[in-house]
Structures are given as structure tokens and as C-alpha cells.
């Protein structure tokens with residue numbers, strides 16, 4: 466059971482909603498408020514599973530104001546971060562600005578950034594370093610395409626991507642890793658829980674090799690790719706899966722609240 470796994474490893478599950486380019490700041494306020502009410506009504510134990518939302522940058526100040534004013538147990542983060550701290554980088558967002566909004570997390574190296582913005586593993590390592598310079602926890606996304614899977618098998622590409630990204634990690638600073646097979650994102654075709662476990666275990670071995678066993682045991686590794694309420698329990702039963710990065714389903718209030726409350730339907 467997930468509860469047993471948690472006491473063994475001390476890793477509090479993280480359920481993270483990547484809104485992508487959806488919901489303006491007014492819609493964000495309404496959504497976060499309703500999510501908090503829904504979880505409270507359902508008596509969700511915030512100590513047993515952390516919930517975080519990743520709205521567009523323009524929503525972050527509004528989300529911060531609401532979370533602070535109502536003391537909501539919901540973390541939030543940016544969907545990207547500049548590798549630079551300040552200067553002539555039109556359109557980019559400094560980690561200093563995210564930190565000023567009490568942003569706890571930032572997504573780094575999402576496959577959509579890799580694909581549409583040509584982000585390389587080296588660029589992603591620089592963003593990991595930027596997040597750590599500003600005390601923000603990077604959620605480092607890695608994952609193979611269907612083509613990679615056929616050519617290299619399940620874990621070679623994600624492990625190679627993470628190896629480079631970890632070059633940017635500051636000693637002693639927290640990271641979260643998200644294994645997101647590209648072929649599973651937004652496709653409705655999630656990996657099986659066994660596939661997710663296999664790759665997440667390989668990623669943990671790499672973290673141990675690079676950052677040491679203690680860090681590897683403390684690091685949360687998420688699965689992402691067509692996660693929904695109906696399949697979250699299967700992933701969470703796996704030893705090396707510590708949560709989920711959820712795209713489409715994180716925009717549906719009841720569905721996301723149900724994913725956050727996976728412990729209610731994990732079974733034995």
C-alpha cells in the first residue's frame with residue numbers, strides 16, 4: 466500500500482497539475498478556490514499528499530494572493546524559468562521573480578519546451594541551476610518518444626536526459642523528477658504502472674550514482690502522461706513512483722481532486 470511505502474521512504478507524494486496555456490488569472494482564482502473547498506469537504510489530509518498547481522505566469526500573483534489570504538494548503542509553481550537572472554532576455558522570466566512570488570516549484574524541461582522551443586539537455590541543466598540559485602525546487606521532466614522507445618528501450622533516453630540535467634543541480638538542494646513518456650502525454654494512452662516503475666527505478670539508480678544514495682531515497686519521482694482518477698492508484702502502488710504530473714486532467718476540478726485523493730482508492 467502507498468501508506469506503507471510512504472513510511473518506509475519518507476517521501477510525501479506530490480500531485481502536480483500542469484495547466485499548460487489554459488486559464489487566465491480570474492479563472493485561476495476560481496479554480497484554486499474551488500479545489501481547496503473540494504479537498505477540504507472531502508477531508509483531504511494535506512500531510513499525506515501534497516498538491517501543487519502550475520498556472521501560466523500571468524496567474525501566479527493572483528494565485529499567491531489567494532493562497533496567502535486564505536492560507537490554502539496548495540503549492541504553486543511556474544511552468545518554466547530563464548537560465549538567466551536578469552538582463553536583455555525579452556520574454557523570459559527570472560527565477561528571482563518567481564521566488565518573489567513565493568513560488569515553491571518550477572517545471573523544467575517539459576517535452577513541449579524541448580519540442581517547440583528546442584531546449585537541449587544542457588539548457589535544461591542551466592535552468593535547474595537557476596532554480597536552485599533562487600531556492601526553487603525544479604521538477605525536471607524527462608521522457609522518451611515512441612521512436613526512442615523502439616530504438617533504445619524504455620529507460621536509456623530518460624536516464625541520459627537526467628544525467629545531463631543533474632549537472633545543474635546544487636549540492637544539498639531538492640529536486641523532483643518527472644518521468645513523462647512523450648508518447649503518453651495528452652494521448653490518452655498512459656504507460657502501464659509496470660513501465661512507469663521500471664523507468665522511475667532506473668532514474669533513482671542514476672540519482673544515487675550522481676548525488677548519493679541518501680538523496681536518491683529522498684527524491685520524489687513522478688509519473689506523467691495521461692494520468693486520470695481511474696489510473697492513478699495503479700501508479701501510486703509502485704515503489705518508485707511518488708506522485709504524478711498531470712496535464713489535461715488537472716483542469717477538471719473533480720477529476721484532479723480525485724487524483725489528489727488517490728489514497729482513498731488505492732486499495733490494498
Ligand code: PEP
Nearest residue numbers: 650651689690691712713
Ligand atoms: C503534461 O502536460 O505534463 C501531461 C502529462 O499531460 P497529460 O496528463 O494531459 O498527458
